[in-house]
Amino acid sequence: MAALVPETVKRVFTYETLRSAARQSQGCLVVPVRLRRAIKKYLREQEEPFLRRKVLRLSSSFCEIKDVNLQLTTSTSKELVEDPFKSLEGSKRWKIKSAYGDIGLKYLDDETIAYVASRMPAVYSACYRVLKEVRRRLPGFSPARVLDFGAGAGSAFWALRDVWPDSLERVNLVEPSQSMQRAGQSLIHGVKNLPLIHSFDSIQSLSKNVKKSEREHDLVIASYVLGEIPSLQDRITIVRQLWDLTGDVLVLIEPGTPHGYRIISQMRSHILWMEKRVNVCYNLTYYLMNHLYMMLMICGKVPWNKGSALYQLISKIIFQKFRKSKGLDQESKDLVPLNAGAFVVAPCPHDGPCPLEKTGKYCHFVQRLERTSSQRAYKRSKGDPLRGYEDEKFCYVVFRRGQRPQEPWPLDGMEFENLKERHARRKPEDLEIDLGMSASIVIPCCEVSCGPDFGEITFYNMVFYYSLIILFFGMWVEDLIKMQTVDAPSEVKDPVLYESDIVENDTDDEVIDNEEGRGGEEEDEPVWADLGGGWGRIIFSPVRRGRQVAMDVCRSTKRDGSEGAFEHIVVTKSKNPTLHHQARRSLWGDLWPF
Known part of the structure; x- marks a missing residue:
């Protein structure tokens, strides 16, 4: 099971450590060498002559799915999110297993090849950015059992492997498309140090073939999949099933569009509402049970001891379903209120309603990545070369079971001075400039040059000296450029090279192994x-x-x-x-x- 973050003492931030703690964004991400070479090898084996046309067709399919989802009315969506059991029809629909794979976008061979060529590097970069933040915010969290729902060709799996290379023991993949499953197996072929991987075509198949004691996962992730399901009821059903399979952390990622934000906001509201209701029921049951036991003790029906067999029997019956919570000792004989509930790890710093819902804006983020050679080759629609990078916009939410820890705020107890106070604190000697030292250095160096008398340092002399230095430096740079131009053949034009291309064409496996080793050793x-x-x-x-x-x-x-x-x-x-x-x-x- 995943290691939980222990309770820490109060940490005092300094001016230097505030920036280090606040930094969550990533620079321009370069897709790992192993993944780039795997994509290139996979596309070479397919031998598709009209791949660029299929990439454009896949993009139009995404737009059609988005248009279908936008037809849902706001009132219906709000009613389903807040209480899916409100109507009898919703209650009946809830008992029907979600037919993920029979709804939404179907990935056949053509769509799978186009997805791997155009979308997989961008989806990987978004997953890596989110999981990297989870690792920063939860430094003691190391997932061993992971569930990847809507795994596709394995974009999230590659990101998981790069963020936690040593802790992964078992990964369950849920993907209904057989073509996507074959693509994922082809991409990881030959990769070393892989965890135990099992593939399923649905959540029901996973529940049927996995023991009940092994269904709980430390980390559950669903990336770029909920938006492909046009039914809001199916979407809520799937998220509830994923939450039931979550032992600690649940990650949901969608494209950074208004539609993607709406999906994330709805699922966020539903999970928090559901756990709040469960927490209220638990507290009420705990309160009634204790009062019932106290009444029995007053009447002399039971002994004055909470360690009695009757008390333990009542506790076991009433709180059996709550014993899944993290941190509860199964052998404990004392009835302790459990950490039921859920809170948002990222990006929201609170668990209340989203303040952007009625503002016309939507919460999303961006991750820049360097385009791979396959993206630059197949994403061109008019034949013009693409720029070497792209910005992948995404929305996400990360849940964790339990209650939000009560921590002191980082600026508590810190005192800041304004600019006037900072200037007043400066010492006068720090502002003095020693011109004598400058003159002693400049005069001997300029004795061989022609010009005015160098023994007297004036403003015009200083301008003359620096003008000569700039002139000679410019002439030297110009000669250096001419020498490099002569050495290069005039008839050969060097193409635009990127860092990813240089390493991608390298056939030495030691280079790849060293890069993966550096990724795992990152502190x-x-x-x-x-x-x-x-x-x-x-x-x-x-x-x-x-x-x-x-x-x-x-x-x-x-x-x-x-x-x-x-x-x-x-x-x-x-x-x-x-x-x-x-x-x-x-x-x-x-x-x-x-």
């Missing part, structure tokens, strides 16, 4: 942001204007993280130079301390 951040409500999320790109930075931040308005708000924050250098410096370095998707 965690020395300071991480806790899961309390003191860290806001930067929703859009910060705007820098002169000495001020404007940011749109989603933050928690209460210490317990029960409510949130969307705020426009302006940080100026005059009021807080320290936070202004951090704001100028902050990026879209980073955290912001409060």
Whole structure:
């Protein structure tokens, strides 16, 4: 089972560690060598002459699925999300197993090949970005058993393997498309140190072939799959089934579109509502049971001891289904309230309603990746060369079982000085410039040159000296460029080369093994942001204007993280130079301390 994060003592942040803890964004991501070569080999084996046309056809299929989903009315969606058992029809529909694979987009051989060539690197980059943040926010979390729903060709599996290369023991893949399953098996062929992998065509097949004690997974992920299911009822059914199979962390990822945000927001509201209801029922049952036992003790029907056999029998009957919670000792004889419920790990710093629902905006993020050679070859629609990178926009939510930990906010107890106070604290000797040392260095070096008297340092002499230096440096750079131009053959034009192409064409397996080894040895951040409500999320790109930075931040308005708000924050250098410096370095998707 996954290792849980132990309760830690109060951590004090400094001005230097705030930036390290707040950083969650990734730079331009380069797809791993092993995955690039596997995609290239797979496409070469298929020998498809009209692959570019199939890529365009797959893109149009995604648009058709989106149009079907947009036909759902807002009122119906809200009613289903808040209470799917409200009507008898919904209750009957709930008992029907979800026919995932018979609805939504069907991936045949043509669609699978087009997906691997055009979409798989981008989906991998989004999954890697999200899972990397999970590792940062949960430094003690190391999943051993993982469920990948809608696995496709294995994009999320490759990201899981790169983020947690040593802890994975068993991975269950749910994918109804046989063509996608074959593509995933072909891509991982020859990869070393793989965990135990089992493929299923549905969740029902997984439940039938896996023992009940082994159905609980440390991590469950569903990436880019819920949007392909046009029925909202089926979508809610699937998410509930995935949550039942989740022992600790559930990750949902969708494209960064208004439709993808709507799906993530609906599933977020439903999971939190469902667990809140379960938590209320549990607390009420616990309260009634204790009062019933106290009444029996007062009447003399049972002994004055909670360790009696009757008390343990009642506890076992009533709280049997709650004993799945993490941290509960199965052999414990004391009845302790369990950590039922759920909270959002990322991106939301709170568990309240989304503050962007009625603003016309939608919460999404972006991950830049360097395009692979297959993407640059097959994603061109008009024959013009594509740029070397693309920005993959995505929406996501990460749930964890239990209650949100109560942590002190990062800026509690920290004092900041404004720019005027910082200037007043400077010492006068730090502002002095020793011209004597400059003169002693410049004069001997310029004695051989022609010009005015160098013994007297004036403003015009200094301008003359620096002009000569710039002139000679420019002539030297020009001669160097001419020498390099002469050495290169004039009839050969070098194509645009990318870092991925250089390593992708390398046939030495040791290079790949070394790269994978470096990925596994990467150390965690020395300071991480806790899961309390003191860290806001930067929703859009910060705007820098002169000495001020404007940011749109989603933050928690209460210490317990029960409510949130969307705020426009302006940080100026005059009021807080320290936070202004951090704001100028902050990026879209980073955290912001409060």
